[in-house]
Amino acid sequence: MGFRGQPPRRDGRTPAERALGLAAALADLAGAGLPVDAAIIAAAIVADAVDARLLHIRSVEAKLGPEVAGLVHDALAVRHAPERVELYDDEASSAIRDWVLSAYDVRGAVLEVASRWVGMAHVRGLPVYEQQLVALEALQVFAPLAHALGLGALGAQMEDAAFQVLFPQSYAATGEWLRSLSGRAHSLLDATADALAAAAEADAEFKALAGGVELITRTKSQYSVMRKLLGLDNLAAGGRRRDQLYDLLGLRAIVEPRRDLPPDQAEAAATAACYRLQQLAFELCPPLAGRSKDYVAAPKANGYQSLHATLQLDGGAGGGDGGDAVADAWSASTTAQSTWEECDGAASGSTGGGSMDATSSPTAVTSWAANRAAAVSSAVASPVSPPNAVAAEVEAHVLRYCELQVRTVAMHAAAERGDAAHAGYKGRVDRRQNGVLSL
Incomplete structure (x- = not known):
């Protein structure tokens, strides 16, 4: 049959x-x-x-x-x-x-x-x-x-x-909120990338170490924002408010090696250039304390390497030339935005807490979703719009910060496709299985 x-x-x-x-x-x-x-x-x-x-x-x-x-x-x-x-x-x-x-x-x-x-x-x-x-x-x-x-x-x-x-109201509210930020987010990312590109081009030390740099911008996808707001990355800790997001904006710098040097020397120089480029970014926009990680000097267990930091695009608590420089560039003509699919293994931690019975009754399944959404309704799905002043403050917060990643071309290739890829890190795909999937 x-x-x-x-x-x-x-x-x-x-x-x-x-x-x-x-x-x-x-x-x-x-x-x-x-x-x-x-x-x-x-x-x-x-x-x-x-x-x-x-x-x-x-x-x-x-x-x-x-x-x-x-x-x-x-x-x-x-x-x-x-x-x-x-x-x-x-x-x-x-x-x-x-x-x-x-x-x-x-x-x-x-x-x-x-x-x-x-x-x-x-x-x-x-x-x-x-x-x-x-x-x-x-x-x-x-x-x-x-x-x-x-x-x-x-x-x-x-x-x-x-x-x-699972979370229809939260999903709709979050999508509407992100769409309202889209134009300003893209403009600010372009301005930040332009300012960093200009700083790199004008810096003799960076140019002596690297063959160039590719800058890629992205805004965090809706499902990634939802995971954070709903607390699915750490159920035990509960959900987050919108003003607890620090990585809605992202800028990735991929440092190219010099072609006139032997491969090993070129990679060593490009690695040094990563640190120099990060310093240039810090001079433009001060880093947020406690949110910088050096996975180049101390790679993840799977070999992932990259410099991570959160930039303060407004110049930090005391203001500063860096924030002014990016603000001045805000009104400049924008360029086409590139995106990357968010799959950063090193920035992701293991999740914990929370459970659902695999053989749950209809009521139990419905209750799980309802309780999870209710826990963060004030953050993502409030039926009443917050006062304009509060909404403006939240929007200013999420547009104030930008996640910066700096890596060499070789590090980037390993992070995206090699053993240090998100697939290998999060799913524990071994070297043999990675090879099968790459065929």
């Missing part, structure tokens, strides 16, 4: 529609350059049938070969992995990801992550409590797994969709 004549599932899609929709999505991902091959797509078409016992795994092996059958087996093991724990707390979720990545073909994990990603687009067809349970699994297990597999875009979209289901 196959999919023919099978009724729609609870999300409104027939089994055939689910299978073909997933296969089409995987084909699109392959076309975009993600690690998806023909075996994964073939496994996607038959995985639901095997899971529903409409098709035996031996038939898959006989017709499509042992590779596809193995991927189906592994994908279904990943699908049912959350059933192995009683609580969806951070410790259990991390254990699930570690187990999946160490015990199964990473392509099977990619397949199930893609299936969950597609499923989130159809979650509204489910009863409300099932929507919330599916969204919670996506947020706690499958979105982090996507990041660990190097599928950051899928993970971000799952997180975004999950937030809309």
Whole structure:
């Protein structure tokens, strides 16, 4: 028996529609350059049938070969992995990801992550409590797994969709607030980048050490802001107010090595240039005390290297030439803004606290989401707009600070794609698995 004549599932899609929709999505991902091959797509078409016992795994092996059958087996093991724990707390979720990545073909994990990603687009067809349970699994297990597999875009979209289901009012309020800041944020980032570029160009010491610098700006994505405001990065600590955000704005400087030097000497000089460029940034905009980290001199355990600091764009508590310089540049013509997907392993810490019963009743799941949102309603979803003076003060705070990262080209390549990548750091993908995903 196959999919023919099978009724729609609870999300409104027939089994055939689910299978073909997933296969089409995987084909699109392959076309975009993600690690998806023909075996994964073939496994996607038959995985639901095997899971529903409409098709035996031996038939898959006989017709499509042992590779596809193995991927189906592994994908279904990943699908049912959350059933192995009683609580969806951070410790259990991390254990699930570690187990999946160490015990199964990473392509099977990619397949199930893609299936969950597609499923989130159809979650509204489910009863409300099932929507919330599916969204919670996506947020706690499958979105982090996507990041660990190097599928950051899928993970971000799952997180975004999950937030809309679990915290609809908070999500809408936060999105409206961020959109209201967008124009000013982009202008200030461009002004800050222009000022730092000019300082680097005028500095003889920096120019003697480096071949150049690329400056990339970004505003923090809505799902990342939501994670902080809702306290999902540290459930035990609770949510944060908007005026406790210090990294809505971000500036990354990638220092290029000199091409006229041997590679080792060029990298050493570029590393020294990172420190010089950071000092130039501090002269423009003083650093906020207690928020600077040197991961170049003391790399993370996974090898991640970068200089981190929070700049005070207003010149700091006492004012100063740096803040004035950026303020003067504010009114200058702006340039096109670049963005980077936020996936900084070194700046992210382990999460703790909070839990959800994996076999929760509809009431329990609904209560978890309601309680989590209520805990920070004053920060992100108040039905009454704050007084203009308070709103202006909060906006001034979040636009006052900018997260600065400085690294060499080699450090950047390792952070984005190598063993020091966010995937390896957060998901504990080992060197072998990183190699498989990079093929």
